[in-house]
Amino acid sequence: MKNNEVDEYQGETGLRRRDFLKLAGxxxxxxxxxxxxxxxxxxxxxxxxQGYPEDFNAYLLVRPDGRVTCFxxxxxxxxxxxxxxxxxVADELDVPAASVDMVMGDTDLCPYDxxxxxxxxxxxxxxxxxxxxxxxxxxxxxLAAERLKAPVDRLVVKDGLVTDKSxxxxxxxxxxxxxxxKIEKHITPKPSPKPVSEWVVQGKPALRxxxxxKVTGKALYAGxxxxxxxxxxxxxxxxxxxxxxxxxxxxxxxxIPGVTIVHDGDLVAALHELPDVARFALSKIVADYEPSExxxxxxxxxxxxxxxxxxxxxxxxxxxxxxxxALSAAVxxxxxxxxxxxxxxxxxxxxxxxxxxxxxxxxxxxxxxxxLKDEIAQTLGxxxxxxxxxxxxxxxxxxxxxxxxxxxxxxxxxxxxxxxVQVAWSRADEFFWDTFRPAAVVKIKSGLDAAGKIVLxxxxxxxxxxxxxxxxxxxxxxxxxGSGEWGGGGGGAxxxxxxxxxxxxxxxxNTNVFARESQIDxxxxxxxxxxxEFRLKNLANDPPGLRMKRVLTAAADRFGWKPAxxxxxxxxxxxxxxxxxxxxxxxxxxxxxxxxxxxxVKRVVCAQDLGQCINPEGTAIQMEGCITMGLGYALTxxxxxxxxEVLDLNYDTYHLPRFSWLPKIxxxxxxxxxxxxxxxxxxxxxxxxxxxxxxxxxxxxARLFQLPMTKERVKAALALVHG
Amino acid sequence: xxxxxxxNLNGKAVSLTADPERMLLWVLRTxxxxxxxxxxxxxxxxxxxxVVVDGQAVRSCQTPLKTVEGKKVLTIEGLxxxxxxxxxxxxxxxxxxxxxxxCTSGMILTAYSLIQSxxxxxxxxxxxxxxxNLCRCGTHxxxxxxxxxAAAAMQGAGSHEK
Numbered sequence: 001m002k003n004n005e006v007d008e009y010q011g012e013t014g015l016r017r018r019d020f021l022k023l024a025g026x027x028x029x030x031x032x033x034x035x036x037x038x039x040x041x042x043x044x045x046x047x048x049x050q051g052y053p054e055d056f057n058a059y060l061l062v063r064p065d066g067r068v069t070c071f072x073x074x075x076x077x078x079x080x081x082x083x084x085x086x087x088x089v090a091d092e093l094d095v096p097a098a099s100v101d102m103v104m105g106d107t108d109l110c111p112y113d114x115x116x117x118x119x120x121x122x123x124x125x126x127x128x129x130x131x132x133x134x135x136x137x138x139x140x141x142x143l144a145a146e147r148l149k150a151p152v153d154r155l156v157v158k159d160g161l162v163t164d165k166s167x168x169x170x171x172x173x174x175x176x177x178x179x180x181x182k183i184e185k186h187i188t189p190k191p192s193p194k195p196v197s198e199w200v201v202q203g204k205p206a207l208r209x210x211x212x213x214k215v216t217g218k219a220l221y222a223g224x225x226x227x228x229x230x231x232x233x234x235x236x237x238x239x240x241x242x243x244x245x246x247x248x249x250x251x252x253x254x255x256i257p258g259v260t261i262v263h264d265g266d267l268v269a270a271l272h273e274l275p276d277v278a279r280f281a282l283s284k285i286v287a288d289y290e291p292s293e294x295x296x297x298x299x300x301x302x303x304x305x306x307x308x309x310x311x312x313x314x315x316x317x318x319x320x321x322x323x324x325x326a327l328s329a330a331v332x333x334x335x336x337x338x339x340x341x342x343x344x345x346x347x348x349x350x351x352x353x354x355x356x357x358x359x360x361x362x363x364x365x366x367x368x369x370x371x372l373k374d375e376i377a378q379t380l381g382x383x384x385x386x387x388x389x390x391x392x393x394x395x396x397x398x399x400x401x402x403x404x405x406x407x408x409x410x411x412x413x414x415x416x417x418x419x420x421v422q423v424a425w426s427r428a429d430e431f432f433w434d435t436f437r438p439a440a441v442v443k444i445k446s447g448l449d450a451a452g453k454i455v456l457x458x459x460x461x462x463x464x465x466x467x468x469x470x471x472x473x474x475x476x477x478x479x480x481x482g483s484g485e486w487g488g489g490g491g492g493a494x495x496x497x498x499x500x501x502x503x504x505x506x507x508x509x510n511t512n513v514f515a516r517e518s519q520i521d522x523x524x525x526x527x528x529x530x531x532x533e534f535r536l537k538n539l540a541n542d543p544p545g546l547r548m549k550r551v552l553t554a555a556a557d558r559f560g561w562k563p564a565x566x567x568x569x570x571x572x573x574x575x576x577x578x579x580x581x582x583x584x585x586x587x588x589x590x591x592x593x594x595x596x597x598x599x600x601v602k603r604v605v606c607a608q609d610l611g612q613c614i615n616p617e618g619t620a621i622q623m624e625g626c627i628t629m630g631l632g633y634a635l636t637x638x639x640x641x642x643x644x645e646v647l648d649l650n651y652d653t654y655h656l657p658r659f660s661w662l663p664k665i666x667x668x669x670x671x672x673x674x675x676x677x678x679x680x681x682x683x684x685x686x687x688x689x690x691x692x693x694x695x696x697x698x699x700x701x702a703r704l705f706q707l708p709m710t711k712e713r714v715k716a717a718l719a720l721v722h723g
Numbered sequence: 724x725x726x727x728x729x730x731n732l733n734g735k736a737v738s739l740t741a742d743p744e745r746m747l748l749w750v751l752r753t754x755x756x757x758x759x760x761x762x763x764x765x766x767x768x769x770x771x772x773x774v775v776v777d778g779q780a781v782r783s784c785q786t787p788l789k790t791v792e793g794k795k796v797l798t799i800e801g802l803x804x805x806x807x808x809x810x811x812x813x814x815x816x817x818x819x820x821x822x823x824x825x826c827t828s829g830m831i832l833t834a835y836s837l838i839q840s841x842x843x844x845x846x847x848x849x850x851x852x853x854x855x856n857l858c859r860c861g862t863h864x865x866x867x868x869x870x871x872x873a874a875a876a877m878q879g880a881g882s883h884e885k
Contacts, residue, residue, distance in 0.1 A: 077823055078821075078822030078823025078824065078825075078860050079822065080822070207816065207817070207819055208816075208819050208821070210824065211815065211816040211819065211821060211824075212808075212816060213824075214821050214824030214827050215799075215808070215811075215812040215815045215816055215821070215824075215827060215831060216759070216799065216800070216802070216803055216808070216812065217757070217758070217759015217760070217798065217799035217800050217828050218759070218800075219824055220758070221758075221761075221825065223758070223761075223762065224752075224758035226753075226756070226758075232753075274745075274749065274753055274754075275749055275752075275753060276745055276746060276749040344859055345823070345825070345859055346761070346763050346769065346771055346823065346825040346826045346857065346858070346859050347761070347763075347823070347825045348762070348763075393823070393824060394823065395761070395823045395824070395825030396822075396823040396825060396859050396860055397823075398859070424762065426765055427763070427764040427765055427766070427769075617819060621819055621822065621862070621865070624861060624862070624864060624865070625822060625860045625861035625862060626861065627861065628861030628862075628863055628864070629859065629860070629861040650764055650765075650766055650768055651764055651766075651768035651769055651857060652766070652768055656857050656859060657861065657863070658854055658855075658857070658863075659849075659850040659853045659854050659856075659863050659866075659867070660850055660851075660854055662850070662863050662864055662867070665864055
């Protein structure tokens with residue numbers, strides 16, 4: 001065992017490990033490195049030279065009072081990381097889960113983390129944390145061996161108490177071992193994490209740890225943080241994306257007592273010590289804009305996207321498409337569309353920035369506090385080490401709070417005003433500055449041979465991105481092409497989108513699964529085959545294929561699926577998909593009102609295999625949440641716009657799922673103890689578009705090719721079928 | 724014009740001098756420092772700002788301060804009594820009927836008002852009462868279960884007292 005009080009790291013943060021230990025308050029600190037692979041989370045590259053401690057990605061501190069603190073750059077946005085991560089620590093360390101405290105998203109205390117998105121917390125951070133906890137236990141056992149004068153292999157641990165098996169009176173607690181210590185230890189070789197068979201609290205349902213704070217109103221969100229002397233700022237929203245400010249008259253607003261007007265380049269804001277007075281003052285500012293030159297609207301956008309799409313990249317291929325076409329008895333050529341969709345978390349983007357001298361403190365609703373730290377440093381011209389981002393509870397993110405525009409606004413205003421400034425977007429601001437899920441187009445040409453086998457698959461997705469695009473069926477001749485990504489946008493000439501777009505819960509996948517699984521259903525109907533049997537027949541018998549069959553069968557069993565060719569009139573839809581290593585199958589039952597076009601979802605069954613399941617309760621909640629949220633993008637959610645102007649600015653026209661929509665929801669977690677955990681925060685949502693489209697077809701014989709399936713679109717599709 | 728306005732907040736008399744036209748939401752969150760009541764949409768569409776005034780659930784973002792003068796205002800902070808949670812709070816915890824928690828205050832107070840008028844609400848009553856309270860995380864089914872559970876618990880406690 002090396003007992004090294006290392007001090008070798010001092011990046012731009014200036015955070016020495018010794019200082020960190022001081023900051024953290026003494027005890028035994030265990031840092032773990034898993035190597036670059038775990039940091040290179042998909043979707044982005046780790047940028048070198050940002051000044052973060054790069055040599056470890058998880059810390060644990062065993063405190064002198066016996067409690068264990070886990071430091072993580074992840075944030076709690078409702079998906080339960082603060083509940084599930086301690087279960088991992090508890091089992092590896094042999095301590096009660098309740099004795100594990102979480103420090104999340106604090107950039108001075110926590111190891112660098114790219115952000116909380118992509119269902120990656122358990123999948124990527126989980127192993128680092130598990131390793132840290134296993135190492136911590138190893139360290140504690142070595143210390144105990146010294147103290148108890150007994151070899152490590154004679155020691156057992158329960159609830160933080162280390163006992164000598166040969167002499168039960170010879171015992172010591174973790175608290176006693178950590179008392180008076182300020183050391184950092186490493187041991188080699190690294191202890192292996194425990195096998196699943198030794199899990200105690202993992203794999204059993206655990207209720208949320210943050211519930212009491214949230215039901216009593218004590219949980220602090222960014223907007224709830226108040227510091228002396230702070231001002232509330234309301235920022236002027238342009239009339240449209242691409243509109244240019246011509247004239248501004250803030251004279252009347254400026255006369256309101258206590259109001260400060262800031263006009264700094266593109267940023268115009270009214271500030272006051274009361275938020276509602278700031279809002280009132282903003283309403284008195286008269287601004288005249290040169291309209292945007294954009295000719296785009298929510299109807300012509302699809303044609304535009306295809307016309308400006310960059311050269312595609314092939315993400316998967318096999319066989320020869322010409323041969324596939326020659327083998328096809330029937331060829332299906334279809335185009336699928338989906339609209340822009342807003343994140344619309346109930347908490348709007350909010351941030352408070354306090355500048356003192358050359359240091360800044362930021363409290364923000366952000367899914368990416370470390371990225372935010374860089375953005376604030378750049379905005380204020382400060383070294384990153386001088387910016388401290390603190391992450392309160394986040395009131396829903398869904399990908400939208402990976403963008404930190406509101407915090408940059410607050411930082412600029414705080415600098416100008418010379419006081420701490422809070423920016424909390426109005427709902428209209430939120431709809432305007434949100435990074436929408438991109439509108440997208442998918443074109444598929446597929447072919448079926450006379451025996452009902454899929455033999456051709458030629459797939460191109462425009463602007464949704466290619467996650468979950470590659471098909472997983474056993475198709476000899478196939479190609480999947482992605483053209484244009486889901487990030488960026490903003491109306492520039494090189495961009496396909498008239499405003500910023502970004503990751504929206506399971507980016508790409510909602511679009512791709514809608515298209516693929518609709519197309520599969522169209523072929524199944526043509527083959528007069530039951531949709532379940534058709535999928536089972538066209539899935540390979542290799543491990544991924546078998547895994548998919550297992551979730552399909554699990555969903556069908558729970559639902560009580562009875563085979564029938566579609567449209568059967570029963571209103572049943574079925575879909576399967578994969579998302580970053582998680583397999584998910586969904587069955588839905590709908591009723592369609594043929595007069596109004598309204599789709600009522602009666603029942604949804606979802607089966608998911610996400611490998612080892614850390615917290616079945618948390619997994620079930622995420623499945624239910626995904627299913628409920630997914631009703632929205634499938635049925636009503638669509639951002640209307642014209643010439644850069646966002647026409648939906650509140651919930652009177654933008655319709656989220658409501659209580660009256662509620663289907664009966666049943667979730668099945670398909671046990672899979674042999675595979676490490678993959679993510680659970682997103683996968684079930686990706687099936688919702690296709691499963692409802694397939695169910696509508698089964699109910700009516702009408703096929704919907706565009707999401708959302710509004711009443712008007714359903715009626716139009718019905719008219720095509722029934723005349 | 725500012726004037727002094729008094730009302731009962733969570734069982735205690737409060738009085739403050741403010742513009743009577745200001746919305747209760749901002750007075751609660753800033754002047755009175757009770758941040759459990761949330762801003763969601765500012766136009767009464769989402770229910771995150773719901774508080775209970777004389778037993779009725781109202782949208783505090785649409786409630787001018789002057790209209791609560793002399794009335795009883797209950798916010799999420801007032802439900803816990805002597806360290807004991809209200810049955811609705813307990814039921815929300817027991818059913819994990821929340822995720823991000825941002826809509827939770829409004830959900831609980833809307834349900835509180837419902838149970839005041841209908842001590843044993845049917846499922847349909849709960850759906851109707853909560854219809855205009857939005858939850859983006861999709862915890863709706865658990866919220867319905869929690870409200871049913873809380874109503875039953877309160878019914879039991881009530882009959883106990885009799």
